[in-house]
Amino acid sequence: MDRRSALKQAALLAGGLAWLPACDFGPQRVAVALDNLQLDVNLQDLLAKVAATIIPSGEDKSDETSPSDDSMGAEELDLYRFILVMVDDCMEKEDQEAFSNGLQQLVPFTKAYFEKPFPQKETMENEAILTQLMEMKDAPAAKEGIEISPTEQLKDIQAFLGITKRYTVQGYMASEYFMTEKFPYKLVPGAYQGCVSTDGLTVM
Amino acid sequence: MANFAIDSKDNRTYDAIVIGSGISGGWAAKELCEKGLKTLVLERGRNVEHIKDYPTTNMMPWEFDHRGQIPEEIQKANPVISRCYAFHEDTEHFFVKDTDHPYVQDKPFDWIRGYQVGGKSLLWARQVQRWSDYDFEGPARDGFAVDWPIRYEDIAPWYSHVEKFAGISGNKDGLDNLPDGEFLPPMDLNCVEKYFKEKLETQYSGRNLIVARCAHLSEPQAIHLEQGRGQCMNRNLCQRGCPFGGYFSSNSSTLPWAMKTGNMTLRPNAVVQSIIYDEEKGKATGVQVIDAETKESIEFYAPLIFVNASALHTNTLLLNSKSNRFPEGLGNDNGLLGKYVAFHIYRGKISAAYDGELDNTTVGRRPTSGYIPRFRNVYKQETDFLRGYASGFGARRHIERDYDGIGQSLKDNLLNPKWGNWRVNSHMMGETIPKETNTVSLDPTQTDEWGMPLLKINVDYDDNDEKMIQDFFEQFTEMYERAGFTDIQTRDTGQAPGLDIHEMGGVRMGKDPKTSLLNKWNQLHACPNVFVTDGASMTSTSTQNPSLTYMAFAARAVDYAVQEKNKLNL
Numbered sequence: 169m170d171r172r173s174a175l176k177q178a179a180l181l182a183g184g185l186a187w188l189p190a191c192d193f194g195p196q197r198v199a200v201a202l203d204n205l206q207l208d209v210n211l212q213d214l215l216a217k218v219a220a221t222i223i224p225s226g227e228d229k230s231d232e233t234s235p236s237d238d239s240m241g242a243e244e245l246d247l248y249r250f251i252l253v254m255v256d257d258c259m260e261k262e263d264q265e266a267f268s269n270g271l272q273q274l275v276p277f278t279k280a281y282f283e284k285p286f287p288q289k290e291t292m293e294n295e296a297i298l299t300q301l302m303e304m305k306d307a308p309a310a311k312e313g314i315e316i317s318p319t320e321q322l323k324d325i326q327a328f329l330g331i332t333k334r335y336t337v338q339g340y341m342a343s344e345y346f347m348t349e350k351f352p353y354k355l356v357p358g359a360y361q362g363c364v365s366t367d368g369l370t371v372m
Numbered sequence: 373m374a375n376f377a378i379d380s381k382d383n384r385t386y387d388a389i390v391i392g393s394g395i396s397g398g399w400a401a402k403e404l405c406e407k408g409l410k411t412l413v414l415e416r417g418r419n420v421e422h423i424k425d426y427p428t429t430n431m432m433p434w435e436f437d438h439r440g441q442i443p444e445e446i447q448k449a450n451p452v453i454s455r456c457y458a459f460h461e462d463t464e465h466f467f468v469k470d471t472d473h474p475y476v477q478d479k480p481f482d483w484i485r486g487y488q489v490g491g492k493s494l495l496w497a498r499q500v501q502r503w504s505d506y507d508f509e510g511p512a513r514d515g516f517a518v519d520w521p522i523r524y525e526d527i528a529p530w531y532s533h534v535e536k537f538a539g540i541s542g543n544k545d546g547l548d549n550l551p552d553g554e555f556l557p558p559m560d561l562n563c564v565e566k567y568f569k570e571k572l573e574t575q576y577s578g579r580n581l582i583v584a585r586c587a588h589l590s591e592p593q594a595i596h597l598e599q600g601r602g603q604c605m606n607r608n609l610c611q612r613g614c615p616f617g618g619y620f621s622s623n624s625s626t627l628p629w630a631m632k633t634g635n636m637t638l639r640p641n642a643v644v645q646s647i648i649y650d651e652e653k654g655k656a657t658g659v660q661v662i663d664a665e666t667k668e669s670i671e672f673y674a675p676l677i678f679v680n681a682s683a684l685h686t687n688t689l690l691l692n693s694k695s696n697r698f699p700e701g702l703g704n705d706n707g708l709l710g711k712y713v714a715f716h717i718y719r720g721k722i723s724a725a726y727d728g729e730l731d732n733t734t735v736g737r738r739p740t741s742g743y744i745p746r747f748r749n750v751y752k753q754e755t756d757f758l759r760g761y762a763s764g765f766g767a768r769r770h771i772e773r774d775y776d777g778i779g780q781s782l783k784d785n786l787l788n789p790k791w792g793n794w795r796v797n798s799h800m801m802g803e804t805i806p807k808e809t810n811t812v813s814l815d816p817t818q819t820d821e822w823g824m825p826l827l828k829i830n831v832d833y834d835d836n837d838e839k840m841i842q843d844f845f846e847q848f849t850e851m852y853e854r855a856g857f858t859d860i861q862t863r864d865t866g867q868a869p870g871l872d873i874h875e876m877g878g879v880r881m882g883k884d885p886k887t888s889l890l891n892k893w894n895q896l897h898a899c900p901n902v903f904v905t906d907g908a909s910m911t912s913t914s915t916q917n918p919s920l921t922y923m924a925f926a927a928r929a930v931d932y933a934v935q936e937k938n939k940l941n942l
Binding site (some may be wrong): 220222223226238254257291292293299302339340347350353358360361362364365367369371372 | 434438607729737771777784787789790
């Protein structure tokens with residue numbers, strides 16, 4: 169076994185830990201307490217990075233004339249917490265396993281088979297990596313020295329990304345921010361009107 | 373000495389006992405208390421006080437950990453309630469968990485229960501359509517079950533009586549197959565619903581689309597304000613319990629009203645095991661109760677007993693009330709108790725798209741929908757199946773969002789939805805024919821935590837039901853096509869009986885004690901001081917949501933019972 173393969177295998181065995189130095193989330197976070205999933209704080213941080221790639225932060229374009237603030241993304245809304253709670257409480261065991269495996273395989277897989285591993289510093293680069301993963305039809309040919317078949321890895325990673333995207337979108341649209349600032353939800357909506365012109369009306 | 377007094381029989385004796393505090397028990401309690409009878413209301417579940425015990429009522433969507441979804445573990449443990457449309461994170465606490473109250477399914481039956489003060493009146497869909505003589509005359513005309521011992525004219529004043537107090541929003545549509553009632557202003561049909569109404573009513577004779585009558589205070593009157601209830605705010609979060617009392621429930625309306633008379637004693641956590649029958653007196657004298665929490669056994673006494681334990685549980689209770697005189701259950705001389713159970717068919721659904729009215733939409737929420745009264749076999753038999761179905765109809769403007777991809781483009785798409793076309797939906801509410809083979813009975817060996825035998829349910833669809841479902845699909849496909857709707861999709865949910873939550877019968881009314889359990893006053897033929905005025909009493913089901921009829925039966929039966937009591941006949 170050459171040195172390169174050995175390193176990759178070590179990375180695989182170590183699961184998500186190997187990418188730790190690349191994580192730039194700053195102060196150490198406390199892991200979300202879970203009942204079924206076993207994911208340490210580093211994997212939870214990686215999940216947060218994936219969610220932040222799916223719904224990125226944006227520029228704060230609000231000023232005196234327009235209060236629109238599109239800066240909030242998955243990171244500001246802490247959507248990884250919602251994703252973890254939903255996967256932990258609301259999914260069947262086999263989906264939880266696929267989610268968990270996929271999350272753990274994400275870094276080793278991209279390290280082994282992609283030009284640049286996930287995560288990169290630039291959001292655009294991360295987006296390109298995840299998009300490529302989600303759209304891959306066939307797994308790459310197995311590399312010598314890597315025991316887990318890339319087909320299995322890719323299957324779990326795609327399942328993980330699908331689940332994560334679903335809950336990131338749901339968490340974003342059902343967030344207090346989205347439901348107060350973007351599309352205000354009214355607990356007491358007033359009279360029902362059965363026929364109103366859409367002219368000038370916010371689509372919601 | 374004090375304890376002695378509390379335990380004395382006198383202190384456990386009332387003028388009347390009502391078993392159950394749901395939609396019909398609440399009515400029995402209100403009417404009895406208003407007429408001056410000291411009334412004990414027994415409820416097997418916990419107390420739920422109006423507003424105070426609606427923990428989720430003012431929560432925002434994002435305040436629910438799972439955004440409304442029921443966690444997997446709870447769903448797995450409770451497959452029956454998990455199939456109910458109203459079982460969500462915000463209403464979970466008002467449903468009986470499958471695991472807490474087991475029953476035996478000889479055939480699949482989804483039994484949805486609300487064991488608490490107020491029962492399922494907190495959770496109901498609040499649809500209140502009157503029956504007409506085309507419904508009451510069904511069994512006699514078509515030769516099934518037994519003839520109803522009453523007609524529309526017998527119950528019409530009692531429909532009015534309960535409608536005025538409960539508060540019903542509706543339009544006077546002038547239809548002979550769905551009589552008008554005492555209505556507060558109707559809710560609106562939207563533009564596409566109005567369009568379909570116009571198409572339907574010009575293209576067919578006898579097919580109408582109306583806005584469904586619903587138990588909401590669209591414009592509260594003095595009698596509603598006196599109950600402490602206010603205007604419906606169209607929140608459409610009804611099943612959480614309404615802080616405005618905008619819709620009718622026992623909790624917001626009849627029970628507090630009964631309490632105000634000073635004549636009601638409400639005892640939650642009281643599991644009634646049986647009705648006590650005294651052979652010498654030839655009547656029921658009281659009830660045997662187990663305290664749900666302490667498991668202590670207590671007897672309560674009254675010369676008048678109303679059974680409103682919910683359709684199937686009323687059957688359990690009567691079947692379990694055995695004595696020398698009634699070895700097969702109270703009032704069960706003919707062996708028909710627990711038989712001829714029926715329900716409503718909710719299996720058929722149909723949806724479509726409509727590409728008109730694209731300059732218009734709806735604003736706000738509406739706690740009701742459109743309604744198409746039964747049009748099949750109303751005036752005469754015209755199909756190869758008996759009876760027919762009513763249907764809901766609703767239209768809403770679709771909002772399109774592009775969920776493709778990830779990153780900034782996805783975010784932009786989520787923030788910039790577009791108007792789609794309109795989507796329309798209907799679901800059927802079909803009448804089933806009560807049959808001797810559709811039964812409930814007591815399991816011979818298994819009992820629950822309180823020593824009650826488990827109920828065995830043996831209820832199924834039949835060929836008539838299957839034909840009716842096909843007819844619904846055919847007729848609605850044609851009606852949709854003629855209205856220019858596209859992308860028409862039919863769906864048979866395949867759901868088990870029971871999920872309609874319109875289970876009825878087992879203690880049916882009738883003229884003849886040989887073929888029925890109750891007379892025209894909802895009084896047991898063989899034990900006249902016991903009245904059954906909930907869903908168990910139904911001789912046939914017709915298509916209308918049944919609660920309004922139970923309420924009217926309860927009020928009517930109390931009126932009769934008190935008259936008889938005053939004449940010393942009871």
